[in-house]
Amino acid sequence: xxxxxxxxxxxxxxxxxxxxxxxxxxxxxxxxxxxxxxxxxxxxxxxxxxxxxxxxxxxxxxxxxxxxxxxxxxxxxxxxxxxxxxxxxxxxxxxxxxxxxxxxxxxxxxxxxxxxxxxxxxxxxxxxxxxxxxxxxxxxxxxxxxxxxxxxxxxxxxxxxxxxxxxxxxxxxxxxxxxxxxxxxxxxxxxxxxxxxxxxxxxxxxxxxxxxxxxxxxxxxxxx
Amino acid sequence: xxxxxxxxxxxxxxxxxxxxxxxxxxxxxxxxxxxxxxxxxxxxxxxxxxxxxxxxxxxxxxxxxxxxxxxxxxxxxxxxxxxxxxxxxxxxxxxxxxxxxxxxxxxxx
Numbered sequence: 001x002x003x004x005x006x007x008x009x010x011x012x013x014x015x016x017x018x019x020x021x022x023x024x025x026x027x028x029x030x031x032x033x034x035x036x037x038x039x040x041x042x043x044x045x046x047x048x049x050x051x052x053x054x055x056x057x058x059x060x061x062x063x064x065x066x067x068x069x070x071x072x073x074x075x076x077x078x079x080x081x082x083x084x085x086x087x088x089x090x091x092x093x094x095x096x097x098x099x100x101x102x103x104x105x106x107x108x109x110x111x112x113x114x115x116x117x118x119x120x121x122x123x124x125x126x127x128x129x130x131x132x133x134x135x136x137x138x139x140x141x142x143x144x145x146x147x148x149x150x151x152x153x154x155x156x157x158x159x160x161x162x163x164x165x166x167x168x169x170x171x172x173x174x175x176x177x178x179x180x181x182x183x184x185x186x187x188x189x190x191x192x193x194x195x196x197x198x199x200x201x202x203x204x205x206x207x208x209x210x211x212x213x214x215x216x217x218x219x220x221x222x223x224x
Numbered sequence: 225x226x227x228x229x230x231x232x233x234x235x236x237x238x239x240x241x242x243x244x245x246x247x248x249x250x251x252x253x254x255x256x257x258x259x260x261x262x263x264x265x266x267x268x269x270x271x272x273x274x275x276x277x278x279x280x281x282x283x284x285x286x287x288x289x290x291x292x293x294x295x296x297x298x299x300x301x302x303x304x305x306x307x308x309x310x311x312x313x314x315x316x317x318x319x320x321x322x323x324x325x326x327x328x329x330x331x332x333x
Contacts, residue, residue, distance in 0.1 A: 013315045013318055031227065041239040047238055051238060068238045068241060069238075072246075074245075074273040079250045080249035082250065084263065087253070097250060098249075099246060101246050101250075110270065156322040156326035156329060157322060160318055160322055161281070163320075164314065167313075167318060168274055168314070172270060172271050173271065174312060181268075182271050185271055185272050190279035190283075192276065194283050197280060198284075200287050213272035214268035217265075218268065
């Protein structure tokens, strides 16, 4: 139950982003059933925004799936980063934990992990399942009301995702002991992603930039 | 209320390629000892990934650097960051971001 409680602060954030995602999926021409399926089995805000956007501009299936894969490669890093706290569980149990891992549940879990050696399985399921159900409800609400919104960009709804990432980075930075180092890592990541994008690395840009910036973090840490 | 077949397969493919990176490290590292340097590195990963995503959203469009004068997202980010620092509320941050973006799009036409 504590996991459910710890999820509550993120619920309203999910609701607004999930709502925006639902609106964008419906206005991109997806049916209500397709939106529900996307929300239930893909369950990733960024992937859903991309899928909707590319389906609307009639991108090819392979292009859509691979773009989503590269954007979701960051989950490799998130999953690896939480793994030390679940080493006491079997691989199968870890699979269930990982299958519902999101940027937000990761953020909440890492916050709770500060000063701890392990996290409880029950706590994590409470957190994950609360977030999952809330996301589905938000998506459906957005899809339902989306029928009356003809131009989501005019309402700034497409900015929900970047705004959430800004919020998550700021919250992460506030909790870190070595704030300066993390701020430097963030700045390096932004600069790198700009260069990587200009070098036409496309959807690999984010991964390349993140790997370089995190590595620089370790290097700078040694320097001191 | 229908599901088209091509959309169905796109969703299935996306779901699989979302599932694998989410669960693979968690499953592997429960059996294998993670080296210390990797743990140090992993500590910087979340901020690095999210900052990179923000950077791409705010500065780039089609691999081109957006001009500052025609980039409402960049300007909308300023009040969004300020609210995030002051309130430390995810919801407040998202709502202010959306409203700022709406106003800027209206002003910039």
